[in-house]
Amino acid sequence: MKKLKIKINGKDYLTDPGQTVLEVAKKNGIDIPALCFHPDFPVKGNCRVCSVEVKGYKRLVPSCATTVCDCMEVRTETERVKKARNMNLELIFAEHIEKCPNCIWRFQCPLLGAVKKYGVKLTRFRDRKGARKIYKFRNAVEIDGSQCIDCKNCVEACAMQQNIHYLKFAGKGSRQEIVPRQNEGFKCILCGQCALHCPVSAAQEQSEIAAVEKLLARKKVNRATHPRLRQGLRRGEAAAYKDKEILVAQFAPSVRVTIGEDFKMPYGKDTSGKITAALRQLGFDYVFDINFGADLTTIIEAEELLERIKDKKATRPMFTSCCPGWVNYVELLHPELIPHLATTRSPHIHLAGAVKTFWAKKMKIDPKNIKLVSIMPCTAKKYEAVRPEMKVDGRQVIDQVLTTRELSFLLKKNNIDLARLKPRETDDPLGRFSGAAALFGGSGGVMESALRTADFLACGPKAKLCRAKIDYNEARGLAGIKTAVVDIAGSKVRIAVVNGIGNIDPIIADLNKFDYIEVMACRGGCIGGGGQPIPTTDEIRAQRQQTLYQIDFAKKGFRRSYENKGVLEVIDWIKKNKLEKKVLFTKYHKRNY
Amino acid sequence: MDILSKIRAADLKGCGGAAYPTADKWQAVKDAFGPRKYVICNASEGEPMVFKDGYILKNWPAKVVDGIIVAIDFLKEHGVEVEGYIFINPEYAKKFGRFLANEIQKRNAPISLYVKPEEGGYICGEESAILNTIEGNKSEPRLRPPFPTQKGLWGEPTIINNVETFYHVAKIAEGTYETVRFYSVNGDCKNPGVYKHRADRTIKEIIAITKNWPKFDFFVQVGGGSAGEILNQHQLSATPTGAMSLTLYRTSEWTARELFRHWIGFFLIESCGQCVPCREGTYRLYETINVKNPDWKLFFDLLDDLSETSFCGLGLSVPTAIKSYIKNVLLNAELNIKDADKEKIKNLNFKI
Numbered sequence: 001m002k003k004l005k006i007k008i009n010g011k012d013y014l015t016d017p018g019q020t021v022l023e024v025a026k027k028n029g030i031d032i033p034a035l036c037f038h039p040d041f042p043v044k045g046n047c048r049v050c051s052v053e054v055k056g057y058k059r060l061v062p063s064c065a066t067t068v069c070d071c072m073e074v075r076t077e078t079e080r081v082k083k084a085r086n087m088n089l090e091l092i093f094a095e096h097i098e099k100c101p102n103c104i105w106r107f108q109c110p111l112l113g114a115v116k117k118y119g120v121k122l123t124r125f126r127d128r129k130g131a132r133k134i135y136k137f138r139n140a141v142e143i144d145g146s147q148c149i150d151c152k153n154c155v156e157a158c159a160m161q162q163n164i165h166y167l168k169f170a171g172k173g174s175r176q177e178i179v180p181r182q183n184e185g186f187k188c189i190l191c192g193q194c195a196l197h198c199p200v201s202a203a204q205e206q207s208e209i210a211a212v213e214k215l216l217a218r219k220k221v222n223r224a225t226h227p228r229l230r231q232g233l234r235r236g237e238a239a240a241y242k243d244k245e246i247l248v249a250q251f252a253p254s255v256r257v258t259i260g261e262d263f264k265m266p267y268g269k270d271t272s273g274k275i276t277a278a279l280r281q282l283g284f285d286y287v288f289d290i291n292f293g294a295d296l297t298t299i300i301e302a303e304e305l306l307e308r309i310k311d312k313k314a315t316r317p318m319f320t321s322c323c324p325g326w327v328n329y330v331e332l333l334h335p336e337l338i339p340h341l342a343t344t345r346s347p348h349i350h351l352a353g354a355v356k357t358f359w360a361k362k363m364k365i366d367p368k369n370i371k372l373v374s375i376m377p378c379t380a381k382k383y384e385a386v387r388p389e390m391k392v393d394g395r396q397v398i399d400q401v402l403t404t405r406e407l408s409f410l411l412k413k414n415n416i417d418l419a420r421l422k423p424r425e426t427d428d429p430l431g432r433f434s435g436a437a438a439l440f441g442g443s444g445g446v447m448e449s450a451l452r453t454a455d456f457l458a459c460g461p462k463a464k465l466c467r468a469k470i471d472y473n474e475a476r477g478l479a480g481i482k483t484a485v486v487d488i489a490g491s492k493v494r495i496a497v498v499n500g501i502g503n504i505d506p507i508i509a510d511l512n513k514f515d516y517i518e519v520m521a522c523r524g525g526c527i528g529g530g531g532q533p534i535p536t537t538d539e540i541r542a543q544r545q546q547t548l549y550q551i552d553f554a555k556k557g558f559r560r561s562y563e564n565k566g567v568l569e570v571i572d573w574i575k576k577n578k579l580e581k582k583v584l585f586t587k588y589h590k591r592n593y
Numbered sequence: 594m595d596i597l598s599k600i601r602a603a604d605l606k607g608c609g610g611a612a613y614p615t616a617d618k619w620q621a622v623k624d625a626f627g628p629r630k631y632v633i634c635n636a637s638e639g640e641p642m643v644f645k646d647g648y649i650l651k652n653w654p655a656k657v658v659d660g661i662i663v664a665i666d667f668l669k670e671h672g673v674e675v676e677g678y679i680f681i682n683p684e685y686a687k688k689f690g691r692f693l694a695n696e697i698q699k700r701n702a703p704i705s706l707y708v709k710p711e712e713g714g715y716i717c718g719e720e721s722a723i724l725n726t727i728e729g730n731k732s733e734p735r736l737r738p739p740f741p742t743q744k745g746l747w748g749e750p751t752i753i754n755n756v757e758t759f760y761h762v763a764k765i766a767e768g769t770y771e772t773v774r775f776y777s778v779n780g781d782c783k784n785p786g787v788y789k790h791r792a793d794r795t796i797k798e799i800i801a802i803t804k805n806w807p808k809f810d811f812f813v814q815v816g817g818g819s820a821g822e823i824l825n826q827h828q829l830s831a832t833p834t835g836a837m838s839l840t841l842y843r844t845s846e847w848t849a850r851e852l853f854r855h856w857i858g859f860f861l862i863e864s865c866g867q868c869v870p871c872r873e874g875t876y877r878l879y880e881t882i883n884v885k886n887p888d889w890k891l892f893f894d895l896l897d898d899l900s901e902t903s904f905c906g907l908g909l910s911v912p913t914a915i916k917s918y919i920k921n922v923l924l925n926a927e928l929n930i931k932d933a934d935k936e937k938i939k940n941l942n943f944k945i
Binding site: 172 | 712714716731732736861862863864865866867868869870872873874875876877880888891894895897898900901902903904909
């Protein structure tokens with residue numbers, strides 16, 4: 001293909017045809033601010049902040065919507081450009097009521113960044129959106145109309161990407177606002193993709209930072225008043241302080257490959273050890289890895305799958321149930337599919353359940369003194385954690401859920417630079433995990449992990465000899481729908497992986513063509529979850545997913561969940577104490593909202 | 594001679610305001626590939642002080658329908674289905690919808706009426722906003738390219754022309770075309786109305802022939818009551834432009850500030866809200882002008898922003914009336930206008 005030659009600010013650049021000025025500039029390290037642009041969606045060109053001057057054009061042009069042509073001459077820093085850019089930034093800032101001091105987005109807000117960088121005047125206009133409403137969706141997501149800059153990304157995420165259509169613009173002009181459409185029969189599944197695509201955090205998770213800070217502050221006081229606690233608790237010491245709160249943190253499979261991005265590390269960098277170190281530094285007594293929970297979930301789910309395959313009368317296909325956005329989707333919009341959902345709980349609920357039963361017993365701690373914070377890539381997990389069905393002995397197993405973004409904010413607020421921390425190991429015995437567990441963070445991971453163990457279990461006592469399969473490449477990658485027929489100990493199992501809830505319709509229409517279906521509400525699975533760092537684009541999703549595959553591959557000889565002895569011990573203990581129903585399985589109900 | 598050559602020979606230009614050569618538009622749609630094509634008649638007429646389309650619909654509904662059918666027949670070929678729409682504003686639908694439906698039925702033509710939503714307003718007349726509206730999306734303009742001729746309604750090649758254009762097309766097809774235009778004359782004058790006159794008439798002549806030349810000092814807004822350019826009474830020897838409206842203002846009755854508020858108030862209400870300069874800019878312009886001592890520097894900075902970075906023609910045209918009024922009337926030395934804000938505006942020395 002012939003390359004085009006274009007000039008930006010007097011310098012020549014070679015580029016492929018079909019690209020926009022913004023893309024070429026970005027690729028070559030020329031900074032053009034852009035707020036409404038997101039690679040997940042077609043160009044909208046409504047913020048006009050990326051306006052540049054192109055020779056031969058009468059007016060300024062939006063660089064996001066201008067395709068390069070040969071010999072184009074672009075200028076990004078002329079007085080004309082600066083004047084228009086600053087005016088548009090000023091206008092946007094005037095409609096965005098600044099709640100910066102408490103905003104979890106303040107360290108990374110591109111609007112605040114641009115306003116500071118270009119020295120935009122901020123005092124000439126009065127706030128005009130003071131009376132706008134904050135719409136809260138359960139305890140998970142909120143849209144704050146007073147911060148909205150009308151870029152439309154949330155509506156596109158909800159409609160175009162997720163096919164949920166819960167958000168829309170009402171009214172027009174300066175009176176328009178984003179409103180939920182629950183009165184029109186649409187339902188929110190709490191996936192948080194609106195938040196993931198919002199440039200200014202008007203759509204965001206309902207923050208639990210304050211609650212977590214309270215826990216951490218209380219811990220600090222406790223440490224100060226109990227001299228022996230000052231160094232932090234060492235393993236086995238907790239029992240001596242059993243009347244005191246024990247703080248436990250656990251983090252999800254996908255968080256380790258994303259949070260580094262918020263600290264200027266490369267996309268998809270594995271930061272497990274650093275997260276552990278950071279959480280300890282924040283003041284958590286114990287840090288567990290939800291990968292352990294993922295191994296537990298895999299085994300329970302694989303057993304359930306095998307049962308449903310063996311029993312001719314069982315409801316098939318079986319759907320995975322790890323994704324709470326998907327569970328919400330079924331309960332709210334397709335309750336007829338409830339019998340198809342695996343009754344297995346999700347990894348973070350499993351692990352938390354094990355912490356508050358098995359581990360509490362072992363450590364001789366009263367479960368009510370354990371406060372557990374789960375670090376998740378997801379907004380819907382906030383709602384899953386408070387579901388009454390998930391309680392053990394009347395108590396929530398997870399006390400607070402923070403998203404990846406919230407943890408980033410908390411670390412930055414406490415001046416903890418993740419990139420510079422020395423990696424630490426998570427706590428035993430709930431820390432070791434198989435390669436399969438790591439896969440849970442991406443689309444197809446639950447499927448692959450469950451198949452590995454199911455195949456292994458189906459082979460029975462001869463497992464060592466039958467060489468059960470490890471790699472299921474059919475389930476991998478970022479395609480919207482992945483289907484295959486796999487062999488599990490001689491029987492054919494038809495599988496499908498739905499990557500993003502927007503792709504679910506054709507699968508629901510053809511249910512009886514499948515035996516086992518994984519659904520993740522977010523594009524890419526948890527690595528593209530609604531609580532993940534911004535930006536999240538397909539390019540970034542792919543790199544995050546790649547790292548998960550590497551983590552799995554590096555676990556040579558330990559790539560099946562069933563090989564996790566710690567997990568088997570926990571399951572044995574739970575079964576012996578007849579806690580299966582309380583800790584391992586759950587129920588679903590048709591809901592209206 | 595085929596119809597396209599006839600239209601080209603007649604040198605017909607779109608009568609909605611942009612004056613794009615009709616034959617070129619039709620050719621582009623004909624050449625574009627698509628199993629379905631659409632013809633849309635824009636009868637939304639939302640610009641203040643422009644009433645010509647209503648006048649034509651009232652008097653010659655049959656001609657308009659005929660014109661649309663000519664376009665449909667032109668696009669029809671083997672393997673291409675063509676459908677027509679009349680995108681009509683609610684008031685006209687009420688008044689003339691029945692007649693149009695009648696004519697359509699008589700000819701058994703594949704044309705349906707689409708009534709513009711009540712809240713649609715001015716922006717709904719912009720051609721790509723029409724497409725969004727019919728498709729059930731928010732009524733706002735689309736990015737160009739692609740142009741509607743390539744990807745219009747439901748992504749298919751689409752001809753969108755104004756009511757008057759289709760009227761002329763029908764006349765061309767039946768061989769009775771005369772180079773006339775429909776002029777809406779109104780404002781501070783004695784005989785407001787819509788008049789049909791030769792296309793080469795100057796503004797001055799039209800005002801005079803229609804017996805509307807006033808005895809007092811006045812200025813004229815040409816081509817639309819919001820987006821039209823302002824000319825003083827000595828500048829009227831050109832032919833009208835845009836939507837061919839002539840609105841007369843009695844100079845002594847309007848202060849600069851009242852006029853600005855009048856125009857900006859309209860744009861503020863009618864902005865679709867899509868882009869920042871128009872949504873926020875018109876809001877802040879209105880806010881800026883509505884105080885005792887306006888910050889005129891800020892006022893003109895906002896206008897510059899609109900003309901530099903607006904998404905569509907609505908935002909781009911916000912400064913037209915204001916700037917031309919300042920240049921041709923307020924600061925015109927010969928006219929010697931007295932106005933409280935004149936000196937402040939003059940001292941700013943901004944470029945028009």
